[in-house]
Amino acid sequence: MVVHTRFAPSPTGRLHLGHAWSALQAHDFARANGGAFTLRIEDIDGTRSRPEHVEAILRDLEWLGLGWDGEVTFQSRRLALYEAALDDLRARGLLYPCFCTRADIAASLTAPHGPEGPLYPGTCRGLDAPDLSKPHCWRLDVAKALASLGDPELLWHDAFAGQVRADPASAGDVVLARKDAPASYHLAVTVDDAAQGVTHVVRGVDLFAATHVHRLLQALLGLPTPEYRHHPLLLGPDGTRLAKRHGAPSLEAMRLAGEDGRALAERLRNGQLPVGIAAAQA
Missing domain, CATH: 3.40.50.620 (HUPs)
Incomplete structure (x- = not known):
């Protein structure tokens, strides 16, 4: 390799x-x-x-x-690559529009906390007739996404931590397309690393938790899983x-x-x- x-x-x-x-x-x-x-x-x-x-x-x-x-x-x-991935996930019913602000989420008494603060409490999940003319982002329904894969054991290898079992649910229903940008970090970096043939992702350990989400996206989109070196x-x-x-x-x-x-x-x-x-x- x-x-x-x-x-x-x-x-x-x-x-x-x-x-x-x-x-x-x-x-x-x-x-x-x-x-x-x-x-x-x-x-x-x-x-x-x-x-x-x-x-x-x-x-x-x-x-x-x-x-x-x-x-x-x-x-x-490279926006067309991200839009294609979003279209694929939407067509499979794995995305939903979210109209909440950060203040809305922070104010929610039901919002659980993850490694990076309050998780999205699912307020907009399952809305009957969302008005897409209003500003919104697109979130991944993580539970539904995992179920669509048969709740698999998602693994990756890190040079410092060894073999890691992904826990994407720990991040909640993450944003994949922002209100003010065509794709989130999670989606864009996962698609780009695969499209560019990156075999080893070398980045800071502050992004270790993000890899749980990236591993799920790789499985959903049929992308290879690189080796990781979270320094x-x-x-x-x-x-x-x-x-x-x-x-x-x-x-x-x-x-x-x-x-x-x-x-x-x-x-x-x-x-x-x-x-x-x-x-x-x-």
Whole structure:
């Protein structure tokens, strides 16, 4: 099997050290195994994606010395693939429109909690005559989806956690098409990884829980299941993961300040992290 990994940032802000850490692991794993490394821009969030962020991503990766194979791909140019998957699931009665807001869900006293907070309580599941002229998203009826497969044992393998039994019900009825975007992260990334022949998904352990949903979608859509490598995250001085919204220092700022990107990449490979930055335990 030819190894194929990918790095798939969203152009909603500048890259930071956490992105560099993840990109290096995906890039180096592919290169160490004589495989391919793909760059995919996940830009279907039309309200937050910016062309200037795309340009900065390309410059930052080149600054780090990371080269990718083939052309850069953009999710915004792959919408027909997502719509085909949604049409398939709708035709099988596995999707339903949802008109609830986040505030509605948070206010529901019946909403159970999962790894990422309140789960959708199923308010719109089974509506007799939904008015599709109103803003709505499309949710996957997870219980019905599992039943349609005969309630199978869904497994995947992670390089750090070993064999994992998927529990997609733990995420509730997830959104597959958003009110403000043609596809959710769950749907788009699952379809893209299969369509692009990704054999090893290298990403942060913060996305481990999402793989429960992705494994179900793979089974529903007849897609292959890649190997997973959910790596530990980099943590800031406050002990939380580096993130754009927390003001993590950008690679662009380091680059414009004259730092040597290739030297930085080599230090990260050797576990030599900047002062105040730590790698979480696996």
